[in-house]
Amino acid sequence: MNIKKSIVIRVRLAYLVICVFACAIVYKICMIQFVDGEKWKAISNERRIFYKPVFATRGNIYSDNESILATSLPFYRVAFDPTIAETKAFNSGIDSLAMLLSRFYGDRSEDYYRRKIKNARLAGRQYIRLNSRQINYQDKKRMSGWPIFREGKNKGGVIFEKVEKRFKPFGLLAERTIGFINEDKNGAGLEYSFNNNLSGTDGEALFERIAGGSKPIYDGTEIEPQNGLDIKTTIDINLQDVAENALYKALEKTDAAYGTVILMEVKTGEIKAMANLGKTKGGYIEDYNYAVGAQGRTEPGSTFKLASMMALFEQSPGVNLTDTIDTGNGRYKIKNTYMTDAKHGGYGKITVQEVFEKSSNIGIAKLMEAHFSNNQQAFVDYLDKFGLGNTLGFQMEGEARPFIKSPQDRAWYGTTLTSMSIGYETKLSPLQTLAYYNAVANNGKKIQPIIVKEIRKSDKVIQSFKTRTLVEKVCSDETLKKVKTMLEGVVEHGTARSIRSAEYKIAGKTGTARKVKDGKYVREYSTSFAGYFPADNPKYSCIVIIDSPQGVNVYGSDVAAPVFKELADKAYARDLEMHKPLHARVTPEKYTLPQVTAGSLDDLSTICNRLGISSHPKTNDEEWVKVKTNARSLDFVPNPVMEGKVPDVTGLTLRDALFILGNQQLKVNVQGVGKRVQKQSLEAGTQINKVKQITIVLS
Incomplete structure (x- = not known):
């Protein structure tokens, strides 16, 4: 066979294959178009029409006097279906509409908007977004009267897509406590913890997929969203403002890493202020809830000595405040380590009351050795009895778990008992420490702190919250009397005497704990003051933590206690109940109309x-x-x-x-x-x- 004949055969075979392939394509097209046409049309409609959620309006967050802490305000994006309007109305109004859009948005010419709308109409596009900028309700009302738009969504084609923005009237006040929630449903604070209540129930509407996006179809099957519920908090915005300002000044003055303040009502457990400020390049902001979360869980230092002394009095009721103990020259060897006191040269022989007032580490350690060295588990059992080993079940997400060692732990050493007794080798969050001090102020009853009082729908209360008792009685009345005397003595004669007040009594304890870096204790401190006031009839308990202050005076008495005093002074000055005022009689009017203006x-x-x-x-x-x-x-x-x-x-x-x-x-x-x-x-x-x-x- 010559070459020419071979080529002709190959060409004919190729042509035959192409013809067969083409026939197969035509056959398939006919099958899809005529035989299976209805099936594919149904699938197309099924995928083109879909249900889309219509988001509910988020509920409000209120303070204790019902001032709004967070609310949602409505904004809108403007979209348009240019195919809906009748030809006469469209042609007569398009020039005016393009001019108004150009003037309103100020970003494009009249010609741009005219061409955009006309081209979409010619192409049969049923949805275009006219501008990505959001407008407010007043602008929406004005736009509704523009040419073509005035015919409404069914005849004019205008689509106002609602977008809600969260607004906080008091700005950054209690920002981290109020918190946030993002599109992935992650967040912090009350917004996150009560999201199920605040978010409401989303509705549902039918949408159609079209070029450029999707447009709603109002066919009567849409489900209206159920707006979110409101929550009423216990926060007092005046006291919150005082707490944040006092804390901010102290942090700036000492160039500290972060700080937190919590103010709580003794009897109700209601938190009236919770401030958290962390250091950034631009100053201090509410970047984390140190009062509750894991980053704020630290070794409490000397504020923990209250628990140690309470355990001592429960174990040995015969120990009196006037008993003496020799603290020596301020340096005491325990196993292979040395414990020191803050005073150079030591305190010598002092009473048990003075051990607490002066915050003598050696005095506390010797008392622990004398009464617990043969039964160290008893000390830990008392801490459990006080409720220090358990979480509080706080209403906000993210509460840190306390860390309390046990003699059965592999990390329990020969020095652990004495180390724990002065606030080391154990970790508590500030709120957990405060709840314990509050128990002393509350005559031994330890209660759960709360920050949300009610969940409401408009003015109707859906659910109310009250504190619950965590420990009915943390200690005996005899022990309670002793520790109260000691706490008052700290302010009257001891390490916190600089905040003593002539108007009312304060009871509390300073704390200064060295921090751990790379497994070693360094000369950086977490300073604190925890207590309550007025000491003779407690109304508020409070804790202040200032972490890693810089400078010469970096003890709890120098850094944290003054913040406590400033907040206590303001709270005392504005609380008439603590001043026992005379109430004038008011004769009610016979006819009383609502006070609405x-x-x-x-x-x-x-x-x-x-x-x-x-x-x-x-x-x-x-x-x-x-x-x-x-x-x-x-x-x-x-x-x-x-x-x-x-x-x-x-x-x-x-x-x-x-x-x-x-x-x-x-x-x-x-x-x-x-x-x-x-x-x-x-x-x-x-x-x-x-x-x-x-x-x-x-x-």
């Missing part, structure tokens, strides 16, 4: 109808009104919110005021405490383009 017309009308209160709206067009009280009825007078002008928010609740001012693009500073706005820094009617910030004062 302003609000939403819809909300106020609904409330009046439910309570059977006569009301007379002077308008039905305005959303916001002022209230005038007559003898037995309320008049609702228009309080219009005008575009570009500062609105009048006096008399409104904080949330309503934030909503209105935020929609007017004003940055809001909040001062004072209370439920309603007493005054505002900018006069109503002022042009907003001249100002960017407003201050409101609550009453």
Whole structure:
């Protein structure tokens, strides 16, 4: 066979293969199009139409007096279905709409928006996002009146996609305690711990996949979201502010690594302030909850001596505060190590009371050896009895687990008993130490600290929380009397005498613990002061921790105790119960109407109808009104919110005021405490383009 004939055969074979392949493709197309067409159309529709969650509005977080600590404000993204509008309406309105969009957003020309919308309409695209910038509620209302948009979502095609932003009216106050939660449902603080309550239940709506994204289909099958519940905390924002300021000043002064302050009511266990500040390049911020979490769990140092002395008195009731013990020259050998006291040359022979007041390490160690060396397990058993080995079951996630050694542990050495007795080789979080001191102030009853009082839906309480008893009685009344006397003596005569007050008595204990780095104790300290006040009738307990202060005076008495004193002074000054005031008699009026000054017309009308209160709206067009009280009825007078002008928010609740001012693009500073706005820094009617910030004062 010659070469030419061979080539012709190969070409014919190739042609035949291609023809067969082409026929197979045509056959498959026919099968898909005509035979299996309905099946594939169904699958296509099934994948094109899908359900998408509609997120619920997150609940509010309130302080103890119902000031808002965190709330959600609505914003919107503007999308558009250009295929919906009728041709006549579209052609007559597209030029005006493009001009308004260009002027509003200020980032693109009229021609850009006109071409974007027209091209999408010609291509049959049913969803385009006009701009990624979010708008507020006031802008949404204005846009709803623009050409084409004014026809609504069903005839005009405008789509306002709601986006909620978390807003904290008091800025960084209690930031870490309030906390956060991210899109992955990870977070910290109350936002994370109570997320199941705050988040509510998301709804569901039908969406259609189209070029450029997806668009909602309102066919009546959508499920409305159930908004989140509110939580009311125990936080007192005034005391929180004092705690943070006092702590911040101390940290800056000593260039410390971090600090924490907790203030708690003795009887109720309610935490009134919890401040946590950590050092960053820009200063100090709430970067971690040292009061509760693992990073704040440290060797407590001398504040732990209260537990050691309580165990001693329980083990040996015959030991009296006036008994003496020789602490020597300030240097004492235990096994192959030496223990020292802070005073050079030692304290010599001193009483048991003075051992505690002067915080003598040697005195405590000798007492432990004398009464527990033959039964070291008994000492640990007392610590368990006091509840120091267990977590508190605190309401916030992330509570650190206490670390208390046992003689059965391989790490229990010959020096462990004496070392533990002065606050080493054991670890507690600040909150756990405070709960123990609070038990002494509470006549021996150890209770669980709480930071959330109620979970509510509007004004209806869904669930309330009260403290529970962790240990009914940590020690005998005789022991309790001794340790109370010692704690008062620390402030009256001992290491904390610099914070002694003429107005009220303080009881407490200083602490200064050396820190461990690379397995060795170094000359860096964790300083602390824990106690309660007034000592004769305790109302508050408090702990202050300042870690790694720098400078010459780096002891608990120099660094932590003054922070305690500043907070205690402010708490005492503003708490009338501790001053036993005389209460004037108030004669109730025969007819009492609600003390309402302003609000939403819809909300106020609904409330009046439910309570059977006569009301007379002077308008039905305005959303916001002022209230005038007559003898037995309320008049609702228009309080219009005008575009570009500062609105009048006096008399409104904080949330309503934030909503209105935020929609007017004003940055809001909040001062004072209370439920309603007493005054505002900018006069109503002022042009907003001249100002960017407003201050409101609550009453």
